[in-house]
Amino acid sequence: MSRHTVTFLPGGVAVATESGRTVLETAAAAGVGINSACGGQGTCGKCKVMVLGEDGEVLACQLLVERDLTVEIPPESQVRDSSILTKLSVGAALTVGEAPLAQRVAVELAPPGAARHEADAERLLRALRQRFGGAFQDYALDLAALRALPAVGRSQDWRFDAILADVNGVGRVIGVEPSASAAYGLAIDLGTTTIVAALLELETGRVVGSHAQLNGQTRFGADVISRIIYAQENENGLAELREAARDTINHCVESVLREHDLEPDDALAAVIVGNTVMTHLLLGVDPANIRREPYVPAFRSLPTLRAADVGLAIRPGAPVYLAPCVSSYVGGDITAGALAAAVTDSPQLTLFIDLGTNGEAVVARDEWAVCCSCSAGPAFEGSGLDYGMYAASGAIERVAYDPATDTVDYGVIGDEAPRGICGSGYVDTLAELLRAGVIDRSGRIALDFASPRVRVRSEIPEFVLVWGSEVNRAEDISVGQDDIQTLIRSKSAVYSGVATLLDSLNLRAMEIERLLIAGGFGNYLHPDHAVAIGLLPDLPRERIRFLGNTALTGAGMALLAREARQRTEAIAARMTNFELSAVPSYMERYVSGLFLPHTDLSLFPSVTQG
Amino acid sequence: MSRHTVTFLPGGVAVATESGRTVLETAAAAGVGINSACGGQGTCGKCKVMVLGEDGEVLACQLLVERDLTVEIPPESQVRDSSILTKLSVGAALTVGEAPLAQRVAVELAPPGAARHEADAERLLRALRQRFGGAFQDYALDLAALRALPAVGRSQDWRFDAILADVNGVGRVIGVEPSASAAYGLAIDLGTTTIVAALLELETGRVVGSHAQLNGQTRFGADVISRIIYAQENENGLAELREAARDTINHCVESVLREHDLEPDDALAAVIVGNTVMTHLLLGVDPANIRREPYVPAFRSLPTLRAADVGLAIRPGAPVYLAPCVSSYVGGDITAGALAAAVTDSPQLTLFIDLGTNGEAVVARDEWAVCCSCSAGPAFEGSGLDYGMYAASGAIERVAYDPATDTVDYGVIGDEAPRGICGSGYVDTLAELLRAGVIDRSGRIALDFASPRVRVRSEIPEFVLVWGSEVNRAEDISVGQDDIQTLIRSKSAVYSGVATLLDSLNLRAMEIERLLIAGGFGNYLHPDHAVAIGLLPDLPRERIRFLGNTALTGAGMALLAREARQRTEAIAARMTNFELSAVPSYMERYVSGLFLPHTDLSLFPSVTQG
Numbered sequence A, B: 001m002s003r004h005t006v007t008f009l010p011g012g013v014a015v016a017t018e019s020g021r022t023v024l025e026t027a028a029a030a031g032v033g034i035n036s037a038c039g040g041q042g043t044c045g046k047c048k049v050m051v052l053g054e055d056g057e058v059l060a061c062q063l064l065v066e067r068d069l070t071v072e073i074p075p076e077s078q079v080r081d082s083s084i085l086t087k088l089s090v091g092a093a094l095t096v097g098e099a100p101l102a103q104r105v106a107v108e109l110a111p112p113g114a115a116r117h118e119a120d121a122e123r124l125l126r127a128l129r130q131r132f133g134g135a136f137q138d139y140a141l142d143l144a145a146l147r148a149l150p151a152v153g154r155s156q157d158w159r160f161d162a163i164l165a166d167v168n169g170v171g172r173v174i175g176v177e178p179s180a181s182a183a184y185g186l187a188i189d190l191g192t193t194t195i196v197a198a199l200l201e202l203e204t205g206r207v208v209g210s211h212a213q214l215n216g217q218t219r220f221g222a223d224v225i226s227r228i229i230y231a232q233e234n235e236n237g238l239a240e241l242r243e244a245a246r247d248t249i250n251h252c253v254e255s256v257l258r259e260h261d262l263e264p265d266d267a268l269a270a271v272i273v274g275n276t277v278m279t280h281l282l283l284g285v286d287p288a289n290i291r292r293e294p295y296v297p298a299f300r301s302l303p304t305l306r307a308a309d310v311g312l313a314i315r316p317g318a319p320v321y322l323a324p325c326v327s328s329y330v331g332g333d334i335t336a337g338a339l340a341a342a343v344t345d346s347p348q349l350t351l352f353i354d355l356g357t358n359g360e361a362v363v364a365r366d367e368w369a370v371c372c373s374c375s376a377g378p379a380f381e382g383s384g385l386d387y388g389m390y391a392a393s394g395a396i397e398r399v400a401y402d403p404a405t406d407t408v409d410y411g412v413i414g415d416e417a418p419r420g421i422c423g424s425g426y427v428d429t430l431a432e433l434l435r436a437g438v439i440d441r442s443g444r445i446a447l448d449f450a451s452p453r454v455r456v457r458s459e460i461p462e463f464v465l466v467w468g469s470e471v472n473r474a475e476d477i478s479v480g481q482d483d484i485q486t487l488i489r490s491k492s493a494v495y496s497g498v499a500t501l502l503d504s505l506n507l508r509a510m511e512i513e514r515l516l517i518a519g520g521f522g523n524y525l526h527p528d529h530a531v532a533i534g535l536l537p538d539l540p541r542e543r544i545r546f547l548g549n550t551a552l553t554g555a556g557m558a559l560l561a562r563e564a565r566q567r568t569e570a571i572a573a574r575m576t577n578f579e580l581s582a583v584p585s586y587m588e589r590y591v592s593g594l595f596l597p598h599t600d601l602s603l604f605p606s607v608t609q610g
Helices: A023-029 A120-135 A143-155 A216-220 A224-233 A237-259 A276-282 A332-340 A423-436 A481-504 A527-532 A550-560 A562-574 A585-592 A605-609 B023-029 B120-135 B143-155 B216-220 B224-233 B237-259 B276-282 B332-340 B423-436 B481-504 B527-532 B550-560 B562-574 B585-592 B605-609
Strands: A003-009 A013-018 A048-051 A057-059 A069-072 A102-108 A138-141 A159-167 A170-177 A184-190 A194-201 A207-214 A267-274 A319-322 A350-355 A359-365 A368-374 A395-402 A407-412 A454-457 A460-466 A477-480 A514-519 A544-546 B003-009 B013-018 B048-051 B057-059 B069-072 B102-108 B138-141 B159-167 B170-177 B184-190 B194-201 B207-214 B267-274 B319-322 B350-355 B359-365 B368-374 B395-402 B407-412 B454-457 B460-466 B477-480 B514-519 B544-548
Touching: A003 A023, A013 A023, A023 A069, A102 A120, A102 A267, A120 A138, A120 A143, A120 A159, A120 A170, A138 A143, A143 A159, A143 A170, A159 A267, A159 A319, A184 A237, A184 A276, A184 A550, A194 A237, A194 A550, A207 A237, A216 A224, A216 A237, A224 A237, A224 A276, A237 A267, A237 A276, A267 A276, A267 A332, A267 A550, A332 A350, A332 A359, A332 A550, A332 A562, A350 A481, A359 A481, A368 A481, A368 A562, A395 A423, A395 A460, A407 A460, A423 A460, A423 A477, A423 A481, A423 A527, A460 A481, A477 A481, A481 A585, A514 A550, A527 A544, A527 A605, A550 A562, B003 B023, B013 B023, B023 B069, B102 B120, B102 B267, B120 B138, B120 B143, B120 B159, B120 B170, B138 B143, B143 B159, B143 B170, B159 B267, B159 B319, B184 B237, B184 B276, B184 B550, B194 B237, B194 B550, B207 B237, B216 B224, B216 B237, B224 B237, B224 B276, B237 B267, B237 B276, B267 B276, B267 B332, B267 B550, B332 B350, B332 B359, B332 B550, B332 B562, B350 B481, B359 B481, B368 B481, B368 B562, B395 B423, B395 B460, B407 B460, B423 B460, B423 B477, B423 B481, B423 B527, B460 B481, B477 B481, B481 B585, B514 B550, B527 B544, B527 B605, B544 B550, B550 B562
Parallel strands: A003 A069, A138 A170, A184 A267, A267 A319, A350 A514, A514 A544, B003 B069, B138 B170, B184 B267, B267 B319, B350 B514, B514 B544
Antiparallel strands: A003 A013, A048 A057, A048 A069, A102 A159, A159 A170, A184 A194, A194 A207, A350 A359, A359 A368, A395 A407, A454 A460, A460 A477, B003 B013, B048 B057, B048 B069, B102 B159, B159 B170, B184 B194, B194 B207, B350 B359, B359 B368, B395 B407, B454 B460, B460 B477
8 A cells, every 4th residue: 555645735734644545534634624524424515625736626535645645725624723723723833043942953072082171061062152153142051961961972972962942142051862853842821711832843833732721720710800819818829829820831731742742851942921910920929019009010021931940841941931021911922922913013003902811902003012901801712601611622613693594503613513602603693693683782682582592591591502402412502691791891891992092092993904813712703793793993804804822823933033032022122001990981981882882883884884 | 344345366356245354265255266275274375465555475364354455366376267277267358359159239229100110120120230230241030039029129118138149140139138237158168078168258258157077978988089980880879979968068058057047048159169070979960981081071160050959058049159170180179279379370380289188289370370180088188097087176286296205295176185186287297206216218117116105006006196094085096007108198199299290391399489288187287297208399498388278268259259250260271181190100209209208318308408
């Protein structure tokens, strides 16, 4: 049986496979996500792909691999990720620049015994200096590397790998090992509600895998304020919060490493991005003053730490870089996200919104950037809602409702039976129910709506999205009246924050030339629907782009190039913080925003016309 | 009862005392050592001192303090140290320069809330930058300091102390505390046989105390070679050796801290000087290649480490500087010693000899310096001899023998009953026994010598220095035939090493303009006696100076000023290593040196004349 190579686009993942397997099977075995609903029967039509050099589309489940192929997966057939949306797309590759946070360097040293009793360490440092020249201010060995060097050098005939970390501009050798090719790093999004760890190959920038998990801190409070209070009011509160975040991170890291048969020592570096409070808590620094006048954090930017200091379960000497914060409520997730989304240094007036448990907005043009933060709550991450879930496998991420036939068409992440609803699914649901008249502009469910999907359960009105019987579930999946009110409060917090910021800058929404949305709430955010419910300002849709988890992408970029880390620091230094709470009108705007799309319909002409 | 102040010279220690006490009592209470043999009866005459502004000498035990006095203790009345000679003299002060390894800095910060949400850490770093300017390349906070800063800053109204360490030129804040005055550092001599820790005040450079102890590694072997072999041949040998050295250091450190009611956290920095093998073992770096061709160490110079990394039981983030090594057998104790003794950069041709378990010699003039090492064994540290002991309280350090009356006159460190004999006592004994004819030039005890002190015990001839009955001891204190042969081998190793080095450099001994002797073998080394037994070359005596433990003094200097650390690195970089073992004649010279003073008497004209 002969073997062929299938290369998948976009991403460029090349997979060797046996003759006679289908392209769909080949993709699945390699972790490349192609949609499929019928299990490869050729009936659902969801796995359409194009073969390079051939015309038209074919079904991946019907196409047998008989020769080397390059297959392009169109957007509608992509499962961007096999399990969870917010990871960097598996198989994609970020750019590796000069001085990744750590790198595996093959070195060859002169044997010992040359001039002046030069020590092993000196010969290694000299080799690195010759190779990298002025790329590092200076070079040094840490103790672990020093301990390994004499034996590794001699056993390998002085050809071996040095693990070289960029520690604040100094080239620090954190390991000395026999030659190998594996060199991995981690990009970690330390979210208030969800923590995501993505594993990257340091040499190629390729995203190997990822793992996401509910932040263990949520048991101490849903948002940053309640956690600050918990840390203050409980004897070991700060330590408990620290350990919870660290343990969740480590669980994500262990999971993704184990999945790829890697050991903790194989992870050579990590970049962590999180909001200011999360960053404080992870390092065991009391964030109490963040919510006391004059709202000052203990730190914003930090030198590169060591994994052992942070408690990260990777190589103990691995460098850990934390993206710099701007202010008490605008953190490293935003500076890293602004890096990934190229928010700054554009001549276009850009509005960047990151929808997490906190919603942050940045308005930027050229070198100028102003940011603010508002407390959106974790609803768009699927937390605190009856059937809410993170944008992971089994989450309903797209919803369309046809009142004429009373049918709900929905898409599920990972092409499996639905288990719950993620942020983008809720945005769609609200917009669709409003359009159909199931809910009114205040979000109230019309109990007289002529559909069995509208019902009252435990005295609370709800709308059934998925009948359990249809998907072999004991329970139906529904959206309740309380969920709807929670979502409306969240979207109003974001919209009114953005509006207040723009107003303070004397900008009208229509002047925004680019609206970039980031967040971990689904594969796609339907711009029409986001505007229809009043989450986003009513801009021409072509100006709106959904970018996914930019914080995680920015973390990956910072992992792979010093220039990216430097740009992140420059972005943080340049951003001006704007304190929404200092603006009395913010609260009024918030209340006005508790309608769909808004009390003031003139703000949403396209919605009213539609 | 009125109180007066007595100031003691040299050293300048000022002591408050009650009216009517004697100067001797006042000195003893303050730990200032003045000799006394009669217990203050006024009969032995050993406590002679001078009172400033008065003529002549008086006995300190007879002089009552009735007013403020300044008292000068002449060298012959000084007990240089109350317990052990090799420490820096307690009460003396070394010079504090720019950038001690750590310092306590009183800072006052602007309160929070000024421009741009500047974080606590930024305000602290700005204050340090303003104060120290370019003295540090950059400034940073470690995690411990960052964690303490928000609460300490606010509770102290932003006036507090920062503990600022010099970590390879970067000003690193390792602690943030309420204002205090205590700031201590440690100078540690990591000897093959003996470990000494001296406690210094970082602000004043004053030596507060010290503690010495037998290196716990001695149970694995007496010299560096046997320890390298132990590390190689035993599964956990390297770890055992590492722990033994670390534990002894920590015991010394804990003892001296406890003695001064200090906590581990009060020690803010440490400098460790040791030979190359000791330094490798302390850090857990395998020294095996030091004794394998081509005799290359794993490292010579290291960046500043953290106490926690080294396992030092002081403040975990405290910087630990290890003096750089020159070669496999010339280590940081020699570079630090050369710093303390100002061996280099002198227009005088200088020979510097450090007598430890290894004997090292440096020949230097101007910027040129050549060094070598020979295995002297621990005899001059009092180890491996019947009644040998380190130069601590109770050690006989000076010996004179009058054969006419058969009396031995001796001096004991710390003015207590003799417990054993230290290196300088043995040098005196050998010289005196040779002069009196008790031993011949080969060291053999003349059993027909007409004195009851010469006797045979357990079939081994010996000479009794102190009758136990005279000092209330069960045992006499004696020097046996085996001791004498061990001492002769030690002195020959040193002398022949020096002679080989000088010969290789085409230098004659008489060209040496300064002969500087260092080591921990007693308060004084009698130059006539050291030459008489052939330990030192026969130079005019005024060229010979005994400097005590220069390694420890150099460690103290490096602790107190960056310039001293830089000079140590420069000394290490400049020294050329000379390998004695590569010179075939070394062994012949060694054999020729196994006589008193030498086989070739023409090398010792002054001795032969005498």
